Amino acid sequence: MFTLSSSVEYTLEIKKSRFLGRVEPVASRAEALAVIDTLRAAHPDAAHVCWALLAGGNSGMSDDGEPSGTAGRPMLEVLRHHDLDGVLASVVRYYGGVKLGAGGLVRAYTDAVAGALVGAVKTERIAMTLLSLTLPYADENRVRHWAQQQGFEVVAASHAAAVTLTISLPQAAEAASLRALTDLTSGRLRHIGTPD
Incomplete structure (x- = not known):
């Protein structure tokens, strides 16, 4: 199992929608939810603030109004694929006026998290x-x-x-x-x- 040494951001633009991806280490679900609240406050005009948390028994996710299964679950799967724990992935979406469809949304949220992970430094997580x-x-x-x-x-x-x-x-x-x-x-x- 691995966690991340620090937070990393990645921006993706698809059909005029901007996806601000971010991955970061967190110690608890409460800390993760506090980060999400901070992101919502920092981006009041964003259409969605979706997230996925891999943290043992405290894991969770949210599509934040996107069609069910198009944001949180794909983001969680990217974290699982990288064998991570104690990591929060979040994506702030600014809607550009063009609908992407379910498949497009899954790809966008997946790519936003995967793009952030490219620049992330993994560290072994020791229980x-x-x-x-x-x-x-x-x-x-x-x-x-x-x-x-x-x-x-x-x-x-x-x-x-x-x-x-x-x-x-x-x-x-x-x-x-x-x-x-x-x-x-x-x-x-x-x-x-x-x-x-």
């Missing part, structure tokens, strides 16, 4: 997880040093009767990391889990 570890104070510096060496981030720490560290790491590294940390602390990890 991350948070690991919450409770350990004695004596092990805190050792565990922090280990996390830094692995390139993992300590995102939270609390100090009470024991230290609780929350570490962000790739999901694929979770099992091996737990084994390494158990060895590193000689089994003194008293709680292993994910934060609430």
Whole structure:
């Protein structure tokens, strides 16, 4: 799976209609909808602001008044074809007065997204997880040093009767990391889990 490193725009003109295609990485459906609202506000004279979001279980699409299946679904298929996730595709259409027909619309929305993707830089999307570890104070510096060496981030720490560290790491590294940390602390990890 891949996402994009930044947003890319592409403009297409077909029979006097202008299609402003855009692809960009988004962290959530809420962020994607906020982007769409911003586009609507920035283009008040546009006939349509269609979009497609590939984001796991939060994926979605909208034809925004275009004939059903002529905008959102074709845009979503382009994203799927490129093995993307966490990506929003949007197309702002300024109507030029000439009807394109269903086939023409599908091609236009597909081409607007595909054109933007030509200039996009893909980055591998790594599924991350948070690991919450409770350990004695004596092990805190050792565990922090280990996390830094692995390139993992300590995102939270609390100090009470024991230290609780929350570490962000790739999901694929979770099992091996737990084994390494158990060895590193000689089994003194008293709680292993994910934060609430």
